[in-house]
Amino acid sequence: MAASPQTQPLPAPGRARRRQLHLRGRRHQQWRARVGDLLELLAASLLVATVSVFLRDGGGQHLVTGSWGSRLVAVGQLTGLVAVDLLLVQMLLAARVPWVDRVYGSDRALKAHRVLGRVTVPLVLVHAESLVLGYAARDGMPWWSGWLREPFAMLSGVPDMLTATIALALLVLIAVTSVRAAMRRVGYERWHLVHLGAYAAVTLAIPHQLSVGSDITRSGLVRAAWLGLYVLVAASIAWWRFALPVVRSVRHRLYVERVVQETPDTWSVTVRGRDLGALQARAGQFFQWRFLTRGLWAAAHPWSLSAQPDGRTLRLTVRELGDHSSRLAGLRPGTRVLVEGPYGAFTTHRRTRRRVLLLAAGIGVTPIRALAEELARDPATAPGDVTVVYRADQASQLALRQELDEVSRHGGHRLHLLTGPPVRGSWLPEHVGRGGDDASALAELVPHLREHDVYLCGPPVWMDLVHTSLRRARVPRAHIHDERFSW
Template identity: 65%
Template sequence: MTKTLSSSSARQPRPVHGARPSHSGHPRADRVRGALRRGSDFRRWRSRVGDALEALAVISIVAVVIQFLVGGGSHDLVRGDAGTILVAVGRLTGLVAMDLLLIQLLLSARVPWIDRVYGMDRALKAHRVLGRITVPLVLVHVGAIVLGYAVRDRLGPITGPVIETFRLVTGGDDLLFATVATVLLVAIAVTSVSIARRRLSYEWWHVVHLTAYAAVILSVPHQLSMGSDFTASPWATMYWYFLYVLVAASVLWWRFVLPVARSVRHDVRVSRVVEEGPGVWSVWMRGRDLDALQARAGQYFTWRFLTPRLMLTGHPWSLSSAPDGRGLRITVRDLGDHSRLLSGLRPGTRVLFEGPYGAFTTHARTRRRVLLLAAGIGITPVRALLEELIRERHAVPGEITVVYRVNDESEATLRGELERLVAAGGHELLLLSGPPVQGSWLPPDSRSVSDVTRLQELVPHLSAHEAYLCGPGPWMDLVRPTLLEGGIPASHIHDERFNW
């Protein structure tokens, strides 16, 4: 059933009915129970693996600090003179900074276990947070070393740092390379600030952040030079070589080798482009053995279409249809960059891709009732989730509610498909249209009631739902507190953000 609630009709609450029937005798009940049981098993696996990954990260940092202290660093910090203490601080911060930088690269290497546990958006968020720690540590490392040497050499407080900086930069190729690496890391940090990110296009931001690989490579000769803390003992040398090999192998395999191999094997090509509405297009693609990708509804790929104007950049777009092993579809709105160029793709255009990525799936679902919330073009992965739940018969009729928020009904992308899906599955679609309201994610309402009250009127037994939401970041920032206040635990609220 579909209900369209405009700004005026949204003022009238939906009648609250009694509890929906349990459908315990429904032929789909066993399939639903099986899906929920698998979701429970997956949650336990994700919790165990997540704890293990976080423990390993902490252990790696602790190991670096212990190696430094046992190797004589504790003596320098406690009993050394001012210059020795400053140099020791510089050495320690450099070690910790490199360890954190390698963890960052591992988080962005698209390792499947990390993706399945956290989702790529949360992994990249952790990557950004660590970056805000790493770059200051690198600057402290450089500053403490320079000041420490200046104090040791009894140089002046103003000319000393300048002289020592010149000596360090010109002291050998490894130090020159390390200086360039530091400059690159600072550039990455600057472009990661929110204001800078808004001014940079996705393509340029991506190019700048690829230099993180160059920064690590350029710093290696300095780190492994004779007499450094990285090679102070056989254990230290083995530890750092292991980390370098692990990270390098992960990046090479998951970011380069495997995507190229999959693109060649599956030979994905554009089959047709369909205009879904003003400034919105669906790109349908075909390929070989697509079921081997094991893609799930709600996931996304990074797509690179081999045309002169699109081949140099890859863009992350979600699947807008549940994968069926025969074809893939994305639906894209004209939001600038290269999205509008997709309308001109010709059948037969070859596609390179990375993925599938993302944890915005029903894999961890453990509740029968499902609430799907979307705004704008965020409807694309939500539509795929709805299709998968219905096709796989993982929901009993009447247990899925789709809430679709748009400013105007004409902006309701894929509305016809949504209506056919809910009608076929016996579920409900609520189309909420109306202009944006400051501080609210719902359409205007003349009543002085909260968003949570209005949502509880629209969706009976709100607290018993598994919720999935996708849309603009500010919109999701308003929806999530509403769901929490409505009684849905955080562990049963799923979202994935594609902010770069």
Template identity: 60%
Template structure:
């Protein structure tokens, strides 16, 4: 199966309109990003302020040793819960957050906040236990142990809070790089879903009588508002919208095509796909209604620009799940979440475009190229595509890239050769000392510094490319990437 491309020649008017739309979008991103960050900081300040104004300042400064410890525990618990709610909001797939940061950057912020939240939770627990042990005159090495037993048997809300803390610790441990490499995506995803359970289990303790979460009517209203906003966002964007879209569009597999050794394209067709708000370069979480594929959803970019009739993903065999896609049967039902990601031409504000891809990272790059060609958003020669592979047999979708660049009057550079330590380019066969990557790239792409750059590929490769682009004179604001690490 192939996609039909009806290209428009990139006229000055079409290009100007595309660039003007990009500038408008950038301004909206900046304003919305400032607003979201201001709200996040304001929420933290509000939590600290209500604690201090409610008597916490006296306990921290003028209280006894045990009173000060308890106050530290109370404050860290409040801040930790606020940060945890912000984390859940970042992971709730809210479109406004996605458009401003891209889902990869939102999830990166989610992980960074997690490294702060879990230690705060542990400080909260430790300070409360030692503080109450001191208040109750339980001295000696076993005092905190006795106090912990008293607290856990003092009410179900504290027992639930203990389980919530344990879940957060497990999530933090599995988020460490070494642990992530040992876990499959399916297990990692399952463990991280328990974050929702942790929040739910913590709520009875937080809203119990006499807690800092219910210190006054204003404070109680504030926390209930936060809980409702976050819960509604998660339920709406992670559950209801995906279910509604899957039911509406009725996606089914129509064909599976081998593109290269170990690389397959899955073509899908459905209803009203012209109303699905997906753009070239974005990805969706796909779940195929097949016995061995139904259990988990995986994020894969669309590999052809949306045409209102079909969707296509192209997947490399990287594990059991992806290899099973080769055996999908036509007619298989498809459920999906999304679209997600800010890796689109929507951010483009420069006439010249540089698209760089390696490995299966070619899929979003190829779809963006098709969009530029099909809609005439780039004049002849304005786009340069750089495709890196260790071997020519790994150049999946090569024929399509050659066709698209030829139709649009653009340039395709195929860089093939074994990897070189510290470089993202193939070996330099000219002899002598190899030139830096930035210099070699500038020779390949004239007027490099005037380009808008998009890159997608393995994480280490993208980091090297990113450095070369910066050294080549392209500002960071004109370099776009999407990273799918978890």
């Protein structure tokens, strides 16, 4: 097992320190709520403004009093404008802008990104087909043949239609490969490569959107506003997703220091660098890691820190779940590393209670291990304030078990290792769950359960079951914290 820093027991914090902790957590939650509301209001205002300008400039008249063909064209124009608006918001959510990440957390920002994607692509398809049928009606074609003949006429008659058609095809391809079953089949690396096509799709669509006579170019002010939005999104992606990770990696000179096998299928990789404190990484966060060696350099993967950052090294712990993760076992010391991050809001900034419960299952133990170490060192934590519950099917799968035991023992905290085969409808092993009453079993395992902040990380189905137990045990939702790192 890899050695872990020794955590010395700390004296019980005073009432003033506990009050400071509570106020800090409440202020952080209030700040997130207010900024989140502001961001959502801005996004909604942008959408309302887009629709309002279209209706003001004659679109409303076409929709209400126009001919059948004119109405279809108006529907196509409006859905196209709304789709572009939502697509740009999607890209901004995926740009890893720090203040968006701090407000929502990476998982919630990417979830919103996926939800918007399920709306955007159908809107783009409605946009394309409505225009085809509308122009066909204007040209006097019957609907049953116009939908097939009109696209060829549009390719020669509508400005930049070829690039717009390619953009549409790319968006459909991205949507198809983003279906959960397809994602599992193609694998993370291929899915990520296809998903990068979104940047190409937006770029290819811009000439069509800004062509003479389009809805965007009818007003100089509207054109300037759209161009400003394009520039904002492009600059955010260029800086936060590409330029800054390279600048940081070069500045901090990251390289692999050592690789340690934790269990038969789990390895810890320690990365050393210069002045890593400037990254301001915290326990519970993750990076996108790219190792510059054969078989690993092409794709970056999101892996959590499994130890509290110390300003000199960063550590990740990975279970063998595919070809990419299994190759980490063969990393050689000295291999250069590029990182994006740190990302995520799964940190002790959310803490509002003195007592903390950390729940982990499987490889979800990695951020929990780092949080346990940070909490044990926090002056606001008294001996016995932290309880760790670690679930696995069998003892051999308990990665980082020894380190958790050391952190708990030196800090005077509690560690519960729960092993046993999965039980249908329960997240606990059979000998603990007592017939599936997980809420009562957890309350018995963790005294004063409702007085804890709860952090949990593990497989999605397991986390859903834990959430159900916590709600039944009447733990306030505001005191339950998680982030889901699925792609």
